[in-house]
Amino acid sequence: MEYVIGVALALGAMVFATMSGFDRDRSFYPVVLVVVASYYELFAVMGGGHALALETVAFAAFVGISVVGFKTNLWIVAAALLAHGLFDVVHGQIIANTGVPAWWPMFCLSFDAAAAGYLGWRLLAARPRAA
Secondary structure, three states: OHHHHHHHHHHHHHHHHHHHOHHHOOOHHHHHHHHHHHHHHHHHHHOOOOOHHHHHHHHHHHHHHHHHHHHOOHHHHHHHHHHHHHHHHHHHHHOOOOOOOOOHHHHHHHHHHHHHHHHHHHHHHHOOOOO
């Protein structure tokens, strides 16, 4: 169920962003990446703060990538969203964060992958086609 909800929520949010015009701003998807990455910081605090230092390193990496993608190429942001989803798969083996809900990795993986796919689709759709 976590996978279905993650995909549905991501696609719903991304379609809403397109329909409302929010994603016309180049910063929209990099900000989504920053927000998605920030949840592990919250979970670290909820878990007593023991994992906060390691979570901050991972968070800083995704923030840095979002800035680079914003300034250069949004395909970097799409790849980083997908990478964050893959990070969710191995997160528990890398960082012991007791604040992370058991269902979170599956939910976040599906959200991130769907958001990355949607951004990729939007980037491809925006490309001018040869006549």
